[in-house]
Structure formats: C-alpha cells, structure tokens
Amino acid sequence: MKQIALLGSTGSVGTSTLDVVEQHPGEFSVVAMAAGTNVDLLARQVKKFQPELVSVAHAEAAAALAERLGGSAMPEIVYGVEGLEQVARHESANFVMTAVVGSVGVSPTLAAIEAGKTIGLANKETLVSAGPVVMKAAKEKGVTIIPVDSEHSAVFQCLQGERREDVSRIILTASGGSFRHVSRQELENVTVAEALAHPNWSMGAKITIDSATMMNKGFEVIEAHWLFDLPYEQIDTILHYESIIHSMVEYKDRAVMAQLGTPDMRVPIQYALSYPERMNLDSEPLDLVKLGTLHFAAMDFERYPLLQLAYDCGKAGGTHPAVLNAANEVAVDLFLKGAIRFLEIETIVRKTCEAHQGVNHPTLEEIFAADRWARSFASDLYTVGL
Numbered sequence: 001m002k003q004i005a006l007l008g009s010t011g012s013v014g015t016s017t018l019d020v021v022e023q024h025p026g027e028f029s030v031v032a033m034a035a036g037t038n039v040d041l042l043a044r045q046v047k048k049f050q051p052e053l054v055s056v057a058h059a060e061a062a063a064a065l066a067e068r069l070g071g072s073a074m075p076e077i078v079y080g081v082e083g084l085e086q087v088a089r090h091e092s093a094n095f096v097m098t099a100v101v102g103s104v105g106v107s108p109t110l111a112a113i114e115a116g117k118t119i120g121l122a123n124k125e126t127l128v129s130a131g132p133v134v135m136k137a138a139k140e141k142g143v144t145i146i147p148v149d150s151e152h153s154a155v156f157q158c159l160q161g162e163r164r165e166d167v168s169r170i171i172l173t174a175s176g177g178s179f180r181h182v183s184r185q186e187l188e189n190v191t192v193a194e195a196l197a198h199p200n201w202s203m204g205a206k207i208t209i210d211s212a213t214m215m216n217k218g219f220e221v222i223e224a225h226w227l228f229d230l231p232y233e234q235i236d237t238i239l240h241y242e243s244i245i246h247s248m249v250e251y252k253d254r255a256v257m258a259q260l261g262t263p264d265m266r267v268p269i270q271y272a273l274s275y276p277e278r279m280n281l282d283s284e285p286l287d288l289v290k291l292g293t294l295h296f297a298a299m300d301f302e303r304y305p306l307l308q309l310a311y312d313c314g315k316a317g318g319t320h321p322a323v324l325n326a327a328n329e330v331a332v333d334l335f336l337k338g339a340i341r342f343l344e345i346e347t348i349v350r351k352t353c354e355a356h357q358g359v360n361h362p363t364l365e366e367i368f369a370a371d372r373w374a375r376s377f378a379s380d381l382y383t384v385g386l
C-alpha cells in the first residue's frame with residue numbers, strides 16, 4: 001500500500017493525484033495533505049480522504065479549515081512552512097507527492113528526503129532553486145526521486161533498462177504555449193486571460209504563464225540536468241505543437257526512444273506512484289490515426305529569450321538558477337495581478353539575473369538568501385519603475 005503525503009492537494013497536480021488515488025482504493029491512500037488557502041476545497045478533500053494530518057498556509061486558514069470540518073472526524077491541523085515539512089515527514093507516509101507551486105517546495109522536499117520517503121516530484125522550482133543541495137541530500141540518504149513533470153517522466157520511462165553512458169542527448173518537447181502563433185511585437189498588448197489559455201494542458205496559473213514565456217521549458221532544462229545528471233550540452237528542446245510526444249532520449253547509436261500519449265497529467269502521476277509497475281488508468285487512449293499528423297519546429301531562442309537565460313543561469317550554476325526562479329515568481333505574480341505587461345516579465349527576470357553576484361557551491365542558507373534577495377530586487381524594480 002502506498003501511503004501518500006500530498007503537498008498541494010488543492011492544485012491542478014494535487015487534484016489529479018487524488019483522482020488517481022480514487023481509481024485505486026486498495027493500492028493508494030492519502031495519510032497527510034497540505035494546501036495553501038483554498039480551505040473550501042481542502043475541507044471537502046479531508047472529508048473524503050480522511051488524512052491524519054493537514055497543513056495550510058497560515059493560522060487563519062487553519063482556523064477556517066477547523067470551522068468547516070467542525071463535527072466531522074478532525075485531523076491534526078498545522079500551518080506554514082513548518083506545517084508543510086511536518087506533512088512531508090509524516091510517519092505513516094511512505095511516498096511524498098510534492099505538487100505545491102514555487103520555491104516554497106524546497107524545505108518540505110528536503111524534510112521528506114531527511115525522513116527517507118520516496119518522492120514524486122512535480123514541483124520543478126525545487127530543483128531549479130536548490131538542485132545541488134537536494135540531489136546531494138537524496139544521494140546521501142539513498143532516496144528515490146521519481147519525476148512527475150510530463151517531459152521528465154517521459155525521459156525517465158525512455159531510460160528504463162538503458163545505460164546512462166549510452167545516452168547522447170535528451171530532447172524536451174515544448175508546446176510553444178498560449179502565444180506560439182503571436183509575434184513578439186503583438187505580445188506587447190496581450191491580456192492575462194489570453195496568456196492563461198494553454199493550447200494543450202489544463203494547469204495552474206503560474207505554470208501556464210511560464211509556458212507562454214518559455215520559462216517553463218527553461219526550468220525543465222535545469223530540472224533535467226539535476227534529475228538525469230546530464231550536462232546542458234546534452235539537453236535539447238524542440239517545438240512540438242500537439243504535446244503528444246512528451247519527450248525523447250537519443251542514444252549513441254542514433255536510436256531515439258520517445259514516450260507518447262494524450263496530454264493527461266494523471267499518466268505521469270500514476271507512473272510515479274506505481275513505478276516500477278504499471279496500473280490501469282481511466283484516461284483517453286492515444287489515437288494516432290485520428291490525429292493524422294504531428295508538427296515540429298526548431299526552438300527559437302530570440303523569440304523566447306527566457307529559455308536562453310535559463311540555459312545561461314543553469315550553466316553558471318551556484319545561486320544563479322535560484323535567482324532566476326525567484327525573480328520569475330515575483331514577475332509572474334505581478335502579471336497575474338494585472339500590475340505589469342506580459343513582456344515586462346522578461347524585463348524583471350533579466351534585470352534581476354544581471355544584477356546578481358552569484359555564489360558558487362552554495363549552502364542551503366545561501367540559496368535561500370539569494371532567493372530572498374531576488375524577490376526584493378525584482379519587487380523594487382517594479383516599484384521604482386522598469
């Protein structure tokens with residue numbers, strides 16, 4: 001029985017995870033869950049899945065949750081980053097699905113590693129921000145991190161039974177996001193609603209904007225570097241408009257392995273939970289005949305400068321990727337609130353990265369300090385004017 005601690009239960013990946021759990025009641029149960037402030041949905045989830053421990057973002061949300069649960073069997077309720085960490089190390093859990101959004105995911109992931117839990121990693125910001133520290137801790141503790149991000153799950157599946165030294169490169173596919181048919185000039189005046197309309201995937205707001213700026217693919221390149229221990233020179237990206245090929249691995253004999261399927265996050269989520277086995281899933285089968293054609297194009301680094309910046313920050317290493325991530329979190333939040341225009345996301349992220357004095361081989365505290373510095377610098381850029 002997989003006894004799951006689920007971080008981010010009210011989000012897109014979180015609710016898909018609960019759907020998978022519901023499809024296999026004898027195999028999976030949720031023993032602890034954490035969310036932010038959506039206490040209405042969380043209360044319904046708690047009543048249905050009956051976890052022993054629940055965490056929310058802050059004390060007010062904890063009180064609101066307790067009130068909504070009043071009368072029904074009450075789990076222990078905790079809150080804040082410490083609450084997230086408690087959920088991640090909850091003693092009855094043997095699997096932690098980390099599906100919160102943002103670098104707030106770093107601490108609970110490290111707590112889960114310390115406690116020796118197997119991890120399903122959806123929260124890519126964890127490896128972007130603190131890749132060296134997290135991978136070192138996982139190695140020292142002998143903890144398995146199973147990718148949930150669709151591209152990384154695809155690569156992970158294509159690597160099964162193969163030798164890492166036989167890999168010549170991995171190729172991450174990119175849909176191109178909401179504005180893939182829009183010129184940079186036309187991007188000047190796009191709206192939040194337009195940016196949130198992803199062509200293939202239904203996801204949370206932040207990652208949908210990251211997809212539109214191609215920052216998401218940049219993060220995925222850094223995530224792949226850490227997950228698969230590959231240099232950046234062996235990580236390529238390609239535009240693939242249908243999101244049917246989730247990613248590919250090319251071997252040194254030029255054989256290319258690809259993982260295909262309809263765009264449904266429940267597939268990589270369930271694979272992480274059932275690995276190394278596979279289980280039935282009530283999901284749409286892939287019909288290639290109906291699809292007819294798949295489309296590809298070369299990645300355009302001028303059209304998507306944040307992808308180039310991600311490669312640069314990844315190669316620079318140290319605290320640079322943490323700063324890239326934190327500046328992006330601030331900028332995307334400002335865009336979603338209507339405070340800045342779409343292209344100003346790039347400006348804030350680029351200027352923050354340019355101003356950063358990096359630290360090589362950082363400790364966790366130095367990474368957190370760089371994250372705090374970048375948030376403050378990026379916010380100030382907005383306040384004083386771009």
Ligand SMILES: NC(=O)C1=CN([C@@H]2O[C@H](COP(=O)(O)OP(=O)(O)OC[C@H]3O[C@@H](n4cnc5c(N)ncnc54)[C@H](OP(=O)(O)O)[C@@H]3O)[C@@H](O)[C@H]2O)C=CC1
Pocket residue numbers: 007008009010011012013014034035036037038039056057084099100101102104122123124125148149150201202203204205206207265
């Ligand atoms: N959506 C997808 O298909 C994919 C997502 N990912 C990655 O997975 C992660 C989650 O994405 P997604 O599900 O789309 O995001 P959502 O925005 O849909 O969900 C985010 C979740 O995190 C919770 N949360 C946010 N801040 C905090 C906090 N401070 N403390 C505790 N919980 C918090 C939210 O709670 P609440 O809403 O209650 O405030 C919510 O449950 C991201 O890192 C994303 O990049 C990767 C591949 C695909």
Ligand SMILES: CC(=O)[C@@H](O)[C@H](O)COP(=O)(O)O
Pocket residue numbers: 149150151173174175176177201210211212216217265
């Ligand atoms: C579902 C998933 O893994 C997302 O990261 C998705 O890949 C976003 O798609 P693009 O970034 O390619 O638009």
Ligand SMILES: [Mn+2]
Pocket residue numbers: 149150151152220
């Ligand atoms: Mn992805």
